[in-house]
Amino acid sequence: MDPHISTALDRHLTPDARRWLTDAEARVGQDPAAVHAVFPAVGRRCxxxxxxxxxxxxxxxxxxxxAALPLRGATLAEEVTALHHHGDVAEQRVVLRSLALLEDKDASFADLGLPLVREALRGNDTDLMAAALGPYAARHLDHAGYRQAVLKCVFCGLPLDRVAGLTDRADRELARMLADFAHERVAAGRDVPADIWPLVRAHPGVLEASGLPAETDSPVPERRAAAQRALADHRAAVPAGAV
Incomplete structure (x- = not known):
């Protein structure tokens, strides 16, 4: 966990809540099965x-x-998967957010949390999608899976600043997919999310290959106007990775 978040938690908790959480961590450390009793109670107690x-x-x-679970590898993955599957949305969100923390604590956890990431990405809950696309997914999703995840975020209206790893993992193929998506939107007379343009503009020629610029000559007024707005946003964007 980010040390700033941990410090903020310590400062926020009342003395009673702090004692309860300390005791709960100790219980989980001694008996991992205890997590199933204390995990759902956190909101009420803290x-x-x-x-x-x-x-x-x-x-x-x-x-x-x-983090207090004294488990490793597949056993740890089984435990957090059970918590995820039996939890409400808030509990599922924190399991997804904690996958990188679990791997940092136990290198043998490795990519064992990927099924939970993929499950979240198959759904349409944008909070769970954002939680799934943290540093853990950026480390472990393959290229095709990462590109599809980013594209789904754009489809669902999830801002791309909530996706970890874009600076390092956005490539020309992702730019092509986003440019094609933008062309489809423009052809329907719809606006294009402005946060895709830095990723597209980082790869010269991709926008032109999509056919979008030609929409400025469309006989359909809505398409022409949408193309003009999209191209203005593209020109204004700072390419991804530019200093």
Missing amino acids: GRGPLLADWTVADAARARLL
Whole structure:
């Protein structure tokens, strides 16, 4: 867990909540099965309000419990998978957010959390998708899976600044897919999310190959106007990775 989030949690908790969480961590450390009793109780005992960035108090406290699990590898993956499958959306979100933390704690965890990432990406809950596309997914999704995940975020209206790893993992093929998506939107007379353009503009020629610029000559007024707006955003974008 980010040390700033951990520090903020310690400052936020009441003395009673802090004692409860400390005791819960100790219980989980001695008996991993205890996590199934304390994990759902976190919101009631520690609070559910906002903490730092887009973390809640309950998120941070649950991440502490996951970090306290004295398990490794496949056994750890089985435990967190069970928590995810039996949890509500808030509990599922923090499991997804904590996958990188679990791998940092136990290198043998490796890519064992990928099924949970893929499951979240098959759904349409944008909060779960954002939680799934953290540093863990950026490390472990293959190229095709990562590109498809980014494209789905664009389809679902999830801002791309919530996707980890774009600076390193966005490539020409992803730019091509995004440019083709933009052309489809423009051809329907619809606007294009502005946050795709830095990724497209980083790869010269991709926009032209998509056929989108030709839409400025469309006989359909809505298509012409959508193309003009898209091209203006493209020209204004700073290419991904530019200093």
